[in-house]
Amino acid sequence: MKLKKLLEDLDYSVLQGNDDLEINSIQYDSRKIQKGDVFFCIKGFNVDGHKFISSALQKGASAIVCEEYVEETIDNATVIKVEDGRKALALCSANFYGRPAEKMKIIGITGTNGKTTSAFMIKSILEEAGYKVGLIGTIANYIGNEKLHSERTTPESLELHELFKKMVDKGVHYCVMEVSSHSLSLNRVYGVKFCQGIFTNLTQDHLDFHKTFENYYGAKLELFKNSANAIVNIDDSYGEKILSDVNNRKLTYGIHKNADIKAEHIEIHPRGAQFKILYGDIYENIDLQIPGNYNVYNALGSAAACLNEGIDINKVIKGLNKVQVPGRCEIVTKQYNLGFDVIVDYAHTPDGLQNILETAREFTKGRLISVFGCGGDRDKTKRPIMGEIGAGLSDVAIITSDNPRTEDPDKIIEDIVRGITKENYIVIADRREGIKKAMEIAKKGDVIVVAGKGHEDYQVLKNETIHFDEREVIAEIVKELF
Numbered sequence: 001m002k003l004k005k006l007l008e009d010l011d012y013s014v015l016q017g018n019d020d021l022e023i024n025s026i027q028y029d030s031r032k033i034q035k036g037d038v039f040f041c042i043k044g045f046n047v048d049g050h051k052f053i054s055s056a057l058q059k060g061a062s063a064i065v066c067e068e069y070v071e072e073t074i075d076n077a078t079v080i081k082v083e084d085g086r087k088a089l090a091l092c093s094a095n096f097y098g099r100p101a102e103k104m105k106i107i108g109i110t111g112t113n114g115k116t117t118s119a120f121m122i123k124s125i126l127e128e129a130g131y132k133v134g135l136i137g138t139i140a141n142y143i144g145n146e147k148l149h150s151e152r153t154t155p156e157s158l159e160l161h162e163l164f165k166k167m168v169d170k171g172v173h174y175c176v177m178e179v180s181s182h183s184l185s186l187n188r189v190y191g192v193k194f195c196q197g198i199f200t201n202l203t204q205d206h207l208d209f210h211k212t213f214e215n216y217y218g219a220k221l222e223l224f225k226n227s228a229n230a231i232v233n234i235d236d237s238y239g240e241k242i243l244s245d246v247n248n249r250k251l252t253y254g255i256h257k258n259a260d261i262k263a264e265h266i267e268i269h270p271r272g273a274q275f276k277i278l279y280g281d282i283y284e285n286i287d288l289q290i291p292g293n294y295n296v297y298n299a300l301g302s303a304a305a306c307l308n309e310g311i312d313i314n315k316v317i318k319g320l321n322k323v324q325v326p327g328r329c330e331i332v333t334k335q336y337n338l339g340f341d342v343i344v345d346y347a348h349t350p351d352g353l354q355n356i357l358e359t360a361r362e363f364t365k366g367r368l369i370s371v372f373g374c375g376g377d378r379d380k381t382k383r384p385i386m387g388e389i390g391a392g393l394s395d396v397a398i399i400t401s402d403n404p405r406t407e408d409p410d411k412i413i414e415d416i417v418r419g420i421t422k423e424n425y426i427v428i429a430d431r432r433e434g435i436k437k438a439m440e441i442a443k444k445g446d447v448i449v450v451a452g453k454g455h456e457d458y459q460v461l462k463n464e465t466i467h468f469d470e471r472e473v474i475a476e477i478v479k480e481l482f
């Protein structure tokens with residue numbers, strides 16, 4: 001491809017060389033550069049990508065895209081100046097892969113909680129309607145049934161457009177993707193047009209990155225600047241704010257407030273939830289296999305997006321009925337006769353933890369035992385709040401480690417414990433031992449909620465990432481104890 005073609009529709013100036021150059025590929029990491037590649041300089045949080053220009057040139061880069069001219073930029077390399085390296089990377093990645101996003105319909109979901117669950121629901125509905133669906137999200141990326149490893153919730157723009165291209169090549173009609181607030185702030189989805197954008201909710205998370213709630217909200221709002229339709233949870237106070245801040249076509253959903261799409265006669269039970277969906281003259285029964293009032297919200301938002309796409313209500317009903325999401329309120333002890341149940345859930349925010357514990361409480365006959373921690377190198381301010389909620393809503397809380405990453409696990413636990421006002425907690429830093437303790441003390445009728453890691457099959461420690469799949473760990477403990 002010619003450099004000029006790569007830069008199509010981009011505002012740029014040529015500082016050196018010329019743009020009529022044949023290029024090989026593009027990279028934003030100098031370590032991956034091969035002969036003939038274009039190196040994009042990104043000013044990062046840790047380092048400034050402009051520092052790696054000479055190393056990229058040594059490896060054979062034939063062009064540099066930068067925000068500022070750097071002296072060492074020499075010889076016969078072409079130097080292109082742009083205003084914003086991350087935006088340029090996003091637009092050029094789309095050009096490089098032949099603008100695959102324009103060849104599919106893309107549904108984006110943003111919000112603190114419920115993105116993964118909603119993405120699975122939408123995929124299930126659209127497949128029921130006969131479409132080939134791609135999914136991009138936290139658990140994995142999917143092209144139909146083919147599962148691809150996902151490094152993050154929303155990939156960097158270069159990897160994103162590469163994935164879009166693979167989807168288009170494999171005949172995907174619809175791509176449903178989780179759009180994280182990080183990806184919106186860092187322009188990973190810059191230039192991507194969404195046919196439907198869903199806002200699930202906004203509660204505390206990621207303040208380490210966004211610093212203030214206003215910034216966090218502002219990041220989420222970005223999605224709606226590029227979506228033809230805004231599907232908004234009107235029961236969330238920030239949902240109301242989105243409605244007044246965006247000019248798109250809007251469709252609201254909710255349970256309490258007056259919404260376009262509503263749920264009525266909700267019944268939650270241990271294995272699922274039932275409700276009536278009300279939209280215009282549609283008034284039908286929905287039967288979910290996953291419990292929790294919050295999943296009624298996820299189902300409403302997903303149904304709204306699909307109905308707005310013209311999908312038949314019967315397909316919506318069937319799709320929602322089938323959906324299962326790994327590590328989201330997953331009862332992992334169904335096959336044993338222990339007298340108590342163990343649930344693995346991905347709740348890692350105050351709101352998520354409150355939701356799963358309140359949901360589990362509704363079907364707990366005995367005591368509710370929780371096992372949870374908080375991730376290291378992430379929002380520290382949520383730790384005491386999760387401590388208070390976790391211990392407050394449980395009969396016994398076992399405070400343990402999540403992914404400590406580079407932090408000292410005991411310090412993270414101290415932050416959590418600082419918020420606890422009851423005496424009903426035990427500290428066991430080793431997560432496996434924490435889960436084991438819960439299973440040792442559990443009696444008939446009790447429910448154990450192991451929160452925070454859900455589908456993850458690893459634990460990130462200071463110096464290593466170890467294999468840690470809670471389903472396997474719990475099965476091993478069952479063998480040891482019973």
Ligand SMILES: CC(=O)N[C@H]1[C@@H](OP(=O)(O)OP(=O)(O)OC[C@H]2O[C@@H](n3ccc(=O)[nH]c3=O)[C@H](O)[C@@H]2O)O[C@H](CO)[C@@H](O)[C@@H]1O[C@H](C)C(=O)N[C@@H](C)C(=O)N[C@H](CCC(=O)O)C(=O)O
Pocket residue numbers: 028029030031041042043044045046047048049052151152153154155156180181182183186209
């Ligand atoms: C906070 C955050 O999102 N950081 C992202 C950001 O990193 P950064 O700005 O710090 O990059 P940097 O390390 O300073 O490097 C700057 C530039 O120099 C380049 N470089 C660096 C070294 C070198 O030798 N040569 C070189 O060229 C780097 O490739 C980069 O382009 O840009 C990098 C390049 O795209 C990302 O890899 C990195 O994601 C990190 C790994 C990350 O962990 N992100 C998480 C927090 C995240 O995005 N999470 C959300 C989920 C949140 C949710 O659950 O809602 C997600 O979407 O997954």
Ligand SMILES: Nc1ncnc2c1ncn2[C@@H]1O[C@H](COP(=O)(O)OP(=O)(O)OP(=O)(O)O)[C@@H](O)[C@H]1O
Pocket residue numbers: 111112113114115116117118138153178200201294295297298327328329345346347348351352353355356454
């Ligand atoms: N609509 C919702 N409102 C509040 N809590 C929810 C909602 N949906 C799910 N949860 C809770 O949050 C946890 C994470 O859900 P899910 O994985 O669907 O969210 P997510 O937005 O994709 O999270 P992440 O940003 O980490 O990818 C669940 O395990 C559950 O405890």
Ligand SMILES: N[C@H](CCC[C@H](N)C(=O)O)C(=O)O
Pocket residue numbers: 153348374375376378402403452453
């Ligand atoms: N996407 C979330 C995942 C948190 C999962 C939890 N297990 C943790 O490690 O904190 C994040 O990066 O903040």
Ligand SMILES: [Mg+2]
Pocket residue numbers: 115116137138139153178
């Ligand atoms: Mg997710």
